[in-house]
Amino acid sequence: MRVALAVALIASGLTFAAQPELAVAAGHSAPSPQTSPTASPAPASMPTSSATAGSSGPVVRMTLGDALALAAANNLTYQAALADQKAAAARVVTASAGKAPSLTASAARQHTQSAGAFVFPSPKGPVSFPISATNYNSISETIQWAIYTGGAVEAEIGEAAAGFASAQNGVAATRADVINETTTKYFALLAAQHRAAIADQAVLVARDDEKLAEQQFNAGTAARADVLREQVTLANTQVQAVRADNEAALANADLANTLNIDLGSSIQPTENLNTALPSFTLGQILADARVKRPELASSADAVTIASDAVKAARAGTLPTLALQIQNAGLTPNFENIKQPQLSETLSITWKLFDGGMTHGEVAQAQAEVDKAKINLKQLQNGVDLEARQAYLNYVASQAQLAAARSAQTSATEDLRVTRIRFQAGVGTSLELSDSLLADTQAKTQYVTAQAAVQSALVTLERAAGLL
Numbered sequence: 001m002r003v004a005l006a007v008a009l010i011a012s013g014l015t016f017a018a019q020p021e022l023a024v025a026a027g028h029s030a031p032s033p034q035t036s037p038t039a040s041p042a043p044a045s046m047p048t049s050s051a052t053a054g055s056s057g058p059v060v061r062m063t064l065g066d067a068l069a070l071a072a073a074n075n076l077t078y079q080a081a082l083a084d085q086k087a088a089a090a091r092v093v094t095a096s097a098g099k100a101p102s103l104t105a106s107a108a109r110q111h112t113q114s115a116g117a118f119v120f121p122s123p124k125g126p127v128s129f130p131i132s133a134t135n136y137n138s139i140s141e142t143i144q145w146a147i148y149t150g151g152a153v154e155a156e157i158g159e160a161a162a163g164f165a166s167a168q169n170g171v172a173a174t175r176a177d178v179i180n181e182t183t184t185k186y187f188a189l190l191a192a193q194h195r196a197a198i199a200d201q202a203v204l205v206a207r208d209d210e211k212l213a214e215q216q217f218n219a220g221t222a223a224r225a226d227v228l229r230e231q232v233t234l235a236n237t238q239v240q241a242v243r244a245d246n247e248a249a250l251a252n253a254d255l256a257n258t259l260n261i262d263l264g265s266s267i268q269p270t271e272n273l274n275t276a277l278p279s280f281t282l283g284q285i286l287a288d289a290r291v292k293r294p295e296l297a298s299s300a301d302a303v304t305i306a307s308d309a310v311k312a313a314r315a316g317t318l319p320t321l322a323l324q325i326q327n328a329g330l331t332p333n334f335e336n337i338k339q340p341q342l343s344e345t346l347s348i349t350w351k352l353f354d355g356g357m358t359h360g361e362v363a364q365a366q367a368e369v370d371k372a373k374i375n376l377k378q379l380q381n382g383v384d385l386e387a388r389q390a391y392l393n394y395v396a397s398q399a400q401l402a403a404a405r406s407a408q409t410s411a412t413e414d415l416r417v418t419r420i421r422f423q424a425g426v427g428t429s430l431e432l433s434d435s436l437l438a439d440t441q442a443k444t445q446y447v448t449a450q451a452a453v454q455s456a457l458v459t460l461e462r463a464a465g466l467l
Contacts (some may be wrong), residue, residue, distance in 0.1 A: 150318030292465025
């Protein structure tokens with residue numbers, strides 16, 4: 001089946017009917033019907049940082065489906081994997097050619113210069129007639145067919161077919177990696193922009209608190225120290241806002257680099273961080289990983305390739321049978337009469353002794369089979385461990401998200417009460433500054449936890465072979 005598919009691909013000019021697309025991972029939002037992102041202002045609900053506003057490229061609204069579609073079209077690692085698959089398909093066709101007879105045609109013109117001559121007697125003495133040249137025109141067709149090669153051709157075809165299957169699995173693995181990377185960076189950018197918006201909001205709150213402290217100082221109800229403390233708090237929040245904006249800009253460039261688009265583009269993710277999270281069991285994840293991970297299939301193909309190499313090496317100990325049929329026509333220019341020449345040759349070749357070279361090649365190929373089996377076992381263990389780790393990380397990230405949600409609720413309420421107390425003149429600026437800092441940190445940690453659980457989800461799906 002794989003050989004036939006590869007031959008069909010080559011026959012059609014190595015053009016795949018449809019390039020595999022990067023579908024949205026399970027548990028995430030479905031792709032938008034729109035196949036390409038549109039340049040338009042960000043919606044009111046989307047946080048916009050100063051780093052985004054100062055970018056050099058266009059503002060691009062982008063769903064997760066848009067990002068994955070761009071990755072499928074532009075990601076260089078994925079395109080390289082597709083090129084490897086095409087090359088593997090071509091190798092199947094090359095190997096399959098060994099089973100078919102070959103037909104060659106040749107044409108030649110031969111010119112021979114000669115010093116010979118005819119001499120005739122005459123009354124005036126001998127007369128010489130030189131023969132200066134002889135010309136031949138030759139046209140031939142030759143059919144060659146390797147009827148039996150000891151299994152060498154079949155082994156080469158098997159190797160090439162297994163290599164093509166391995167390349168297909170490599171494309172699938174690369175596709176899953178690109179989905180994982182793109183999804184993680186997409187939500188990382190979304191979280192960074194939310195953190196930048198939180199930091200900007202904290203600056204506004206700190207500025208209001210500084211003005212309130214100044215008013216209370218002028219009214220004689222607050223000390224100068226309260227004003228100075230609020231000024232320090234405002235300066236600190238401004239520094240944090242700059243850092244958050246820079247992080248958002250770097251996350252934007254990182255995603256743009258993965259998508260292989262202009263790094264100056266301002267990407268505006270449109271997905272929601274607060275999405276429903278699917279549940280899994282460890283047994284389900286391990287079972288899927290053992291069956292669906294493309295790396296395991298590629299490693300199994302490597303064992304097949306190594307086994308076929310053993311067959312190819314052993315073919316050196318067997319005889320080969322070949323047939324050659326040649327039809328040639330020789331036309332001397334002097335006579336202008338064709339002289340047909342038809343020859344058939346059936347040859348058997350058997351290498352009886354080669355100094356142990358074939359034996360060494362077989363032993364080397366068998367050692368490669370053993371190594372391929374060891375690599376497969378190691379990979380199976382690694383996949384199992386990776387799946388377990390991804391599952392536990394996903395469970396832990398969900399717990400961290402719940403804790404961050406509770407901490408944010410508590411910090412927001414504490415800031416509200418502290419501001420009321422400070423406005424009433426019964427709270428201190430120290431309490432207000434600490435409360436604002438705690439609220440900002442809690443909101444930032446909650447957004448970070450939301451992005452982390454999305455990243456843990458897609459990593460789990462990658463580990464289980466679900467992408």
